[in-house]
Amino acid sequence: MTLTPARALLSGIRVLDIGTLLAGPGAATLLGDHGAEVIKIERPDIGDTKRSMGPFCESESLLFAVEDRNKKSVTIDLRTSRGQALLRELAAVSDVVIENFRPGTLNRWGLGIGALRDANPRIILLSVSGFGQTGPNADRPGYDRIALAYSGLLHVTGYPDRPPVRFGTPIADYVTALTGAFAVMLALYGRDALGGRSQHIDLAMYEALFKFSDVLVTAYDKIGLRRERSGNHFFGAAPGDHFQTRSGRYLALAIASDPLFERLCGAMARPDLIADPRFTSHALRFEHLEVINGAVADWILSRSDAEIASRLEEAEIPYSFTLTAEDILADPHYLARQSIGVVDDPVLGQLKLPNVVPRFSDSPMQAIAPAPRLGQHTDEVLGSLLGLSDSELADLHSSRVI
Numbered sequence: 001m002t003l004t005p006a007r008a009l010l011s012g013i014r015v016l017d018i019g020t021l022l023a024g025p026g027a028a029t030l031l032g033d034h035g036a037e038v039i040k041i042e043r044p045d046i047g048d049t050k051r052s053m054g055p056f057c058e059s060e061s062l063l064f065a066v067e068d069r070n071k072k073s074v075t076i077d078l079r080t081s082r083g084q085a086l087l088r089e090l091a092a093v094s095d096v097v098i099e100n101f102r103p104g105t106l107n108r109w110g111l112g113i114g115a116l117r118d119a120n121p122r123i124i125l126l127s128v129s130g131f132g133q134t135g136p137n138a139d140r141p142g143y144d145r146i147a148l149a150y151s152g153l154l155h156v157t158g159y160p161d162r163p164p165v166r167f168g169t170p171i172a173d174y175v176t177a178l179t180g181a182f183a184v185m186l187a188l189y190g191r192d193a194l195g196g197r198s199q200h201i202d203l204a205m206y207e208a209l210f211k212f213s214d215v216l217v218t219a220y221d222k223i224g225l226r227r228e229r230s231g232n233h234f235f236g237a238a239p240g241d242h243f244q245t246r247s248g249r250y251l252a253l254a255i256a257s258d259p260l261f262e263r264l265c266g267a268m269a270r271p272d273l274i275a276d277p278r279f280t281s282h283a284l285r286f287e288h289l290e291v292i293n294g295a296v297a298d299w300i301l302s303r304s305d306a307e308i309a310s311r312l313e314e315a316e317i318p319y320s321f322t323l324t325a326e327d328i329l330a331d332p333h334y335l336a337r338q339s340i341g342v343v344d345d346p347v348l349g350q351l352k353l354p355n356v357v358p359r360f361s362d363s364p365m366q367a368i369a370p371a372p373r374l375g376q377h378t379d380e381v382l383g384s385l386l387g388l389s390d391s392e393l394a395d396l397h398s399s400r401v402i
Contacts, residue, residue: 008035009363013188014094016041018078018087020049022067022144022170023205024100024128026177031096031184032070033356035366039094039381040068041087044075044400047374058347065345065371066353073372074381075402082401084110089386092119096184100128103138113200124187125200126180132204142205144170151209152216159231172209179208238285239264239292242322243300245308250322251300258282260317267315268299338365345370378402 013036017028032038050064077083106112116123130142148154158165183201190196219225237254265273278288312319341355382388396402
């Protein structure tokens with residue numbers, strides 16, 4: 001029996017990424033990580049906004065280098081009629097278009113779902129926006145922090161005596177990108193496996209976040225529970241906090257069940273805590289969270305990091321020290337799993353960045369291609385896919401359409 005060589009799971013899928021910044025293009029990156037051919041359409045003059053955002057190395061944006069890997073760059077000015085015609089021609093030979101312009105922009109350019117379906121009846125269009133394509137707020141612009149605020153998540157993040165605190169990275173963009181990639185895969189499956197047709201996916205950033213707000217709204221609606229900021233305290237973890245260690249590091253600990261609490265008490269050599277009437281159930285421990293957290297904090301400060309780790313691991317207690325970038329680069333588990341990918345960039349040299357996830361048993365992890373220079377693949381793509389001649393390409397260049 002001859003086995004067919006393993007192929008990338010999305011081999012043969014062509015994606016046009018006409019968005020900018022993170023939420024829309026991030027979905028395209030995830031698809032490209034698994035073998036889709038992603039053609040990034042950028043403005044000829046400035047390209048994607050991320051190209052001008054730091055931090056920089058050798059005058060190149062490291063943000064763009066990380067977030068727009070595995071893509072080809074084609075410059076087209078979509079504000080021009082000739083540029084719009086080129087996009088329709090590319091859509092005719094593609095599977096997916098991803099955009100994150102303000103709602104209505106594509107229609108004004110003659111690139112809305114109707115026009116794209118005329119060019120390709122099987123096209124999938126993913127439209128990402130802050131508030132969605134419909135509703136009273138549809139015309140409002142929205143970015144990461146705005147979506148966090150509108151979703152309700154920002155209100156419950158931080159400490160009660162301080163303003164809400166944003167997550168350390170643009171998590172709203174990343175959650176939206178992940179949801180967008182998932183939505184595209186659903187649409188492709190419906191089209192190709194179930195005999196469906198073209199889909200226009202309307203993805204609002206705030207809704208992508210709101211989906212992960214657990215019982216925030218349900219608990220208020222049914223029992224009047226109003227969630228407020230509670231710092232690192234969470235009703236699902238007692239004890240639970242980010243405990244400072246003797247070395248000045250922080251250790252994340254979240255005990256969510258009675259058996260786990262008993263094992264923690266064993267690791268701490270504190271069997272008396274198990275019998276304490278304040279701590280005999282999770283609900284009681286949460287009522288006395290400051291007391292039980294204080295006992296855990298004292299124990300952690302009384303031991304070295306190595307001893308704490310040894311005792312917690314022996315007792316099979318979930319924990320982690322909060323890792324810095326320096327810690328991550330040296331961490332043996334990251335190294336063993338190849339969680340950090342390496343890209344040889346022609347300008348920046350060797351770049352270390354998050355590797356492709358998730359892993360598949362029968363499909364090899366794809367090598368990561370470096371993010372493209374602005375317009376690097378314009379002539380190649382327009383020539384090979386649309387059959388444009390050298391003279392036609394020269395004319396488009398001279399007229400600044402590409």
